Amino acid sequence: MIVMMTVFWLGVVVVGVMIFRGQNSNSRSAATSRTRDPSRDRHPLDILDERFARGELDREEYEARKSALQRRDRG
Incomplete structure (x- = not known):
């Protein structure tokens, strides 16, 4: 039971990091395209x-x- 909870929370953290990184890179590329002259x-x-x-x-x-x-x- 403890192993399953650890795997579950580890998965939640990994998915959260992946989502954050995806949004961060998208906003960075959008900001770059907006500032381009x-x-x-x-x-x-x-x-x-x-x-x-x-x-x-x-x-x-x-x-x-x-x-x-x-x-x-x-x-």
Whole structure:
């Protein structure tokens, strides 16, 4: 009887640890995906075009930044 109770409680502890580890790794991967910056995968000219389209930049600033980025890509 004592052996069966020990096996039972050991099983409860093992299952509890497995559940905790599974939830912990899932929350860690979710947090990593939330903090990842999607703009890191995009080309700077695409971001510049979007900012100009939203009206964040005037034409002069847009052209200056665009030419600077194009010079950087060529050089």
